[in-house]
Amino acid sequence: MEVQGDIRGDRVRCDHTRAWSALQAHFGQAGRTFDVRDAFAADPGRYAAFSQEAPHVFADLSRNRVDGATEALLFALARECGLEAYRDAMFAGAQVNSTEQRAVLHHLLRNPAVAQEGQAQGASEFIANAERDVEATRSAMLAYAESVRADAQITDIVSIGIGGSGLGPAMVVAALEDIGTPGKRVHFVSNVDGMELGTVLRGLRPQNTLFLVASKTFTTAETMVNAHAAREWFLSLGGSTEADAPLPLARHFAALTTNIEAARAFGITTTFGFWDWVGGRFSLWSAIGLPIAIAIGAEAFGALLAGAHAMDQHFRHAPLERNLPVRLGLLDVWYRNFHGFTSRCIAPYSHGLRRLSAYLQQLEMESNGKGVDWQGRALPYATSPVVWGEPGTNGQHAFFQMIHQGHDVIPVEFIVLRRGGRDLPGHHPRLVANALAQAQALMTGRHCDDGHRHFSGNRPSSVLLLEQLDPASLGALIALYEHRVFVSGMLWGINSFDQWGVELGKQLATNIEPRLASGDVAGLDGATAGLLQRLRAGPVR
Numbered sequence: 001m002e003v004q005g006d007i008r009g010d011r012v013r014c015d016h017t018r019a020w021s022a023l024q025a026h027f028g029q030a031g032r033t034f035d036v037r038d039a040f041a042a043d044p045g046r047y048a049a050f051s052q053e054a055p056h057v058f059a060d061l062s063r064n065r066v067d068g069a070t071e072a073l074l075f076a077l078a079r080e081c082g083l084e085a086y087r088d089a090m091f092a093g094a095q096v097n098s099t100e101q102r103a104v105l106h107h108l109l110r111n112p113a114v115a116q117e118g119q120a121q122g123a124s125e126f127i128a129n130a131e132r133d134v135e136a137t138r139s140a141m142l143a144y145a146e147s148v149r150a151d152a153q154i155t156d157i158v159s160i161g162i163g164g165s166g167l168g169p170a171m172v173v174a175a176l177e178d179i180g181t182p183g184k185r186v187h188f189v190s191n192v193d194g195m196e197l198g199t200v201l202r203g204l205r206p207q208n209t210l211f212l213v214a215s216k217t218f219t220t221a222e223t224m225v226n227a228h229a230a231r232e233w234f235l236s237l238g239g240s241t242e243a244d245a246p247l248p249l250a251r252h253f254a255a256l257t258t259n260i261e262a263a264r265a266f267g268i269t270t271t272f273g274f275w276d277w278v279g280g281r282f283s284l285w286s287a288i289g290l291p292i293a294i295a296i297g298a299e300a301f302g303a304l305l306a307g308a309h310a311m312d313q314h315f316r317h318a319p320l321e322r323n324l325p326v327r328l329g330l331l332d333v334w335y336r337n338f339h340g341f342t343s344r345c346i347a348p349y350s351h352g353l354r355r356l357s358a359y360l361q362q363l364e365m366e367s368n369g370k371g372v373d374w375q376g377r378a379l380p381y382a383t384s385p386v387v388w389g390e391p392g393t394n395g396q397h398a399f400f401q402m403i404h405q406g407h408d409v410i411p412v413e414f415i416v417l418r419r420g421g422r423d424l425p426g427h428h429p430r431l432v433a434n435a436l437a438q439a440q441a442l443m444t445g446r447h448c449d450d451g452h453r454h455f456s457g458n459r460p461s462s463v464l465l466l467e468q469l470d471p472a473s474l475g476a477l478i479a480l481y482e483h484r485v486f487v488s489g490m491l492w493g494i495n496s497f498d499q500w501g502v503e504l505g506k507q508l509a510t511n512i513e514p515r516l517a518s519g520d521v522a523g524l525d526g527a528t529a530g531l532l533q534r535l536r537a538g539p540v541r
């Protein structure tokens with residue numbers, strides 16, 4: 001298929017710009033000693049200047065270690081790097097995933113124009129074909145989701161998939177469980193540890209179960225092991241590979257994959273495809289989102305897509321100075337490369353968002369945890385921070401001690417809902433009060449002569465405020481993070497859309513597994529050989 005040009009040549013790496021040198025000077029003069037409390041005292045308009053409206057999300061960035069001068073330099077950096085042209089190239093279908101020669105078009109999956117107007121005006125043939133594929137697959141998948149929802153015999157859906165084929169759907173289904181279909185339980189199985197699948201299967205009956213095998217490649221070892229085990233379980237309890245048998249495998253298994261042939265070879269006839277221009281960690285909007293559509297229905301799935309699309313439009317069209325993904329991505333660069341902050345804490349004050357940190361870990365660290373630029377040159381600076389977190393208020397009683405008083409400065413992202421979910425009187429105001437109090441305490445600190453009780457303050461945080469946790473807000477929030485990762489990755493000069501770093505471990509595991517049975521340690525390093533021999537003192541099975 002013909003794609004639009006490769007625009008790698010237009011990229012300028014952040015450290016090759018004038019703005020980078022200016023930021024270094026600025027950091028030395030003002031950034032290093034910047035105190036947010038002084039900035040508030042000096043500027044009564046600070047809260048407004050560092051607030052940002054975006055679709056479904058309001059952001060208060062005012063408690064960060066930036067001022068107008070810092071942001072002006074960061075916007076200059078973005079422009080010198082060619083961020084706007086690069087963003088537009090991604091949306092136009094250029095091969096921004098340069099190491100795999102792939103376009104990056106997950107935004108097409110949530111573009112309502114694809115359904116309403118068919119081929120967009122002026123789109124390339126490549127995009128027009130992609131849009132047709134998206135529309136056809138989406139209609140088929142949503143019709144199937146509705147048929148499963150209407151099928152009283154199916155009570156349990158087991159989605160087998162890992163990484164991008166598991167984390168996104170699991171996070172969204174947990175977040176939107178209040179609007180889940182009564183009578184349907186959706187389970188997610190990722191780990192090759194048999195404890196996970198075994199525990200899920202223990203409570204199920206094959207005639208009431210639908211397995212969804214979710215794998216972009218349909219080769220991922222963990223998913224294949226679990227899918228084969230599920231198949232064995234199903235066949236051992238009366239299931240059959242014969243289409244006209246009373247309990248046919250074809251009715252109880254479906255596949256979500258770009259590798260339809262491999263799914264068919266597995267014996268699965270119901271398949272929903274997607275394409276190489278959808279990265280795994282950006283795929284919840286595609287057929288990989290089928291468990292979501294079954295859980296919440298086609299209409300709510302459409303609202304999830306619409307929320308994400310609204311954020312896409314904001315990212316594409318808002319000027320950099322009022323563009324939330326841009327402001328957040330620039331802040332990430334400022335903190336990582338100038339302040340040297342090594343991690344960022346995600347603190348959703350929402351039980352529904354309890355899987356968000358796990359989801360963002362893949363999105364951010366698999367995308368931007370890279371050490372070479374797009375030309376393979378070693379980078380002289382750090383890239384992705386460690387992203388971690390737990391829902392509030394639980395985190396307050398675990399690791400917030402360190403965030404308030406530890407040596408490292410850890411920017412925190414509070415995610416707050418104006419309206420809580422299943423309202424029990426008094427819970428939500430208390431939850432929100434805690435989020436605001438933590439952000440306040442981190443900034444203001446509290447002087448005390450007793451060092452144990454002293455809070456230094458000036459600890460940065462942002463607040464992302466959603467009206468409520470509904471499909472549209474959630475879609476917008478996820479798309480916000482996707483674009484933010486694009487922004488920082490673009491400035492760092494890396495390819496945010498490959499993941500070569502996961503390959504070596506996969507290959508070595510394939511080499512080690514037979515050695516657990518044979519005991520052959522030839523050619524292994526001393527530590528691996530030692531552990532293997534120790535493990536062989538008893539059976540590993």
Ligand SMILES: O=P(O)(O)OC[C@H]1O[C@](O)(CO)[C@@H](O)[C@@H]1O
Nearest residue numbers: 163164165215216217220280502
């Ligand atoms: O969908 P697949 O092909 O099973 O891959 C699952 C995950 O594995 C990875 O390739 C990393 O190992 C992820 O990028 C991907 O989301």
